[in-house]
Amino acid sequence: MTNHPHALEALAAADAAELKAILLEVCSSPGWATAVAAARPWSDRDALLAANAAAMDALTVSDLHDAMAGHARIGKPRTGDATSEREQAGIQGVDTALLDDLHEANAAYEAKFGHVFLICATGRTAATMLAALRERYPNDAATEAEIVRGELRKINDIRITRLLDES
Structure with a gap:
């Protein structure tokens, strides 16, 4: 470094x-x-x-929500936002079926937790992010908040x- x-x-x-x-x-x-x-x-x-x-x-928890508000939904980097696009490079060129699964899982997660699914996407593929999303979905709110804090x-x-x- x-x-x-x-x-x-x-x-x-x-x-x-x-x-x-x-x-x-x-x-x-x-x-x-x-x-x-x-x-x-x-x-x-x-x-x-x-x-x-x-x-x-x-x-x-309120501060965490403020922090999450600055992040694009996984699978939908903000157009023209170099940081968002760089961090979510793993979704580039992914087939539409996988992106559809990711969007569907994101919607379910957001409905349950009231915020975007947050993961350190750098170096991750769309498939590994989807797997993590599905793995974390059963968590309770307190557990998920601590995982988000770490991410x-x-x-x-x-x-x-x-x-x-x-x-």
Whole structure:
């Protein structure tokens, strides 16, 4: 893993409004962004990732819903949103029957839990995401909320790493 200390320093030195905007691009939960910002200055990449983990652990159910609102439905990346399209690259070129199954399973999940099915889609195929969706559907709301929290943490870790590596 390449370390770009200047990117981390620039992020830590950003004014409050700029930092919040950047962090909200990583995760759409204002509670998360506030908690991560409050942990600066971060001594290194690991400290920033630890701030992500701590902020994720502290999120309320409402905060989790805020975070999920920033994510496209699995199988339907947001057109023109490079992050969404990159993260869901595993659905590109998939046959329509599999996409139909994914959309149907998503609809059932959303009806049961009241939010999108959230999974760290990076590196996953449509078939593995569908299998995970079906595996998680029987969960109760509390169990599913904790799984979502873990998936959000992974997504944020990837996005933070990318932010630091591309800056």
